[in-house]
Amino acid sequence: MIEDMDWNKMWTEAMENASWKKRRGDMTEFWDRRAKHYNESIKQNDRPAQIMSKLDIDSECSVLDIGAGPGTLTIPLAKIVKHVTVVEPSSGMLACLEENAANEGLENITCINKKWEDVHPGEDLGEYDVVIASYSLSMMDMAAAFLKMDTVAKRSVHLFTFAGDRMWDYTDLWPELYGEEYQAGPDFxxxxxxxxxxxxxxxxxxxxxxxxxxxxxxxxxVEQWKENLNISTPEAGEVIRSHLTAKLIKEDGSLWSKNTMKSVSICWRK
Ligand SMILES: C[S@@+](CC[C@H](N)C(=O)[O-])C[C@H]1O[C@@H](n2cnc3c(N)ncnc32)[C@H](O)[C@@H]1O
Structure with missing residues (x-):
């Protein structure tokens, strides 16, 4: 029976067994290292605009953005809503977010440099009309994380993540790089x-x-993929170079990585 399954426990186990979890080590350090390149890459995608169109926001509302990164959604949100509060453990990501906010002249953003697991309603957190977590659901106890989101949300909670296979070709690359099969993390x-x-x-x-x-x-x-895969040996560079030579597309004097991915939006209203 599906009711007998403990999905939260299965999530934790699947997270612990995920290849990237085993190899990347401390995720906050990983995001600190990736922050600048991640900040650049989001500017080449229309994902923020697509997500914004799904949100139930107006000029009077307050938003909480969990795992905001460089402000992928925080920056466009802060131009529309009254106030955005950010919970983000990576100081590298927060530095990018603060620079992006300053460049746009935005002064209605408050940043909390912590993990979602380490903030507490009534202490660090107030209540927010809309709560968002976009591609940042890496908490091990997800039931506790969701209950905390529900506690601080007044109007709605919006989650965004992948559905099905990720786009990074790790299934092909992982065995060559690490001599083991790639084990993806738990799906939506x-x-x-x-x-x-x-x-x-x-x-x-x-x-x-x-x-x-x-x-x-x-x-x-090649350098960015090495950074993303957390591997720096010359042999790994060769494997990645040969993979990317076949994969990247030449267009307008640049090289492009283009992938179609399935994304999922999960939302509940109070
Ligand atoms: C892939 S980025 C997503 C950034 C942004 N939300 C977006 O949609 O582009 C993941 C972000 O989640 C943050 N993150 C990871 N685990 C977190 C946690 N337990 N609590 C809060 N943020 C977390 C990371 O530091 C990183 O900045």
């Missing part, structure tokens, strides 16, 4: 079932999105 269906088991029947929408990334040359792409 765990999240939906965890919500169901804590009494939240959420709306779900799956859509196809194109993810694009531009590189000036092959070496720049």
């Amino acid at each position: 269906i765990y999240l939906y079932n965890i919500l169901y088991q804590i009494g939240i029947q959420a709306d779900v929408e799956i859509s196809s999105t194109e993810h694009k990334q531009r590189f000036s040359n092959l070496e720049e792409a």
Whole structure:
């Protein structure tokens, strides 16, 4: 029976067994290292605009952005809503966010440099009309994370993540780099079932999105993939170079990585 399954426990186990979790080590340090390149890559995609169109926001509302990164959504949100509060453990990401906010002249953003697990309603957190977590659901106890989101949300909670296979070709690259099969992390269906088991029947929408990334040359792409895969040996560089030579597309004097991915939007209203 599906009711007998403990989806939160299965999520934790699947997270612990995920290849990237085992190899990347401390994720906050990982995001600190990736922050600048991640900040550049989001500027080449229309994902922020697509997500913004799904949010129930207005000029009077307050928003909480969990795992905001360089402000992918925080920056466009802060131009519309009254106030945005950010919970983000990576100081590298926060430095990018603060620079992006300053460049746009935005002064209605408050940043909390902590993990979601380490903030507490009534202490660090108030209440917010809309709560968002976009591609940042890496908490091990997801039921506790969702319950905390529900506690601080006045109007709605919006989650955004992948559905199905990720776009990074790790299934092909991982065995060559590490001599072991790639084990993906848990898919969105765990999240939906965890919500169901804590009494939240959420709306779900799956859509196809194109993810694009531009590189000036092959070496720049190789360096970024090494950074993303957390591997720095010359042998790994060769494997990645040969993979990218076949994969990247030449266009307008640049090299592009273009992938279609399935993304999912999960939302519940109070
Ligand atoms: C892939 S980035 C997503 C950034 C942005 N939300 C977006 O949609 O582009 C993931 C971000 O989640 C943050 N993050 C990871 N685990 C977190 C946690 N437990 N609590 C809060 N943020 C977390 C990371 O530091 C990183 O900045």
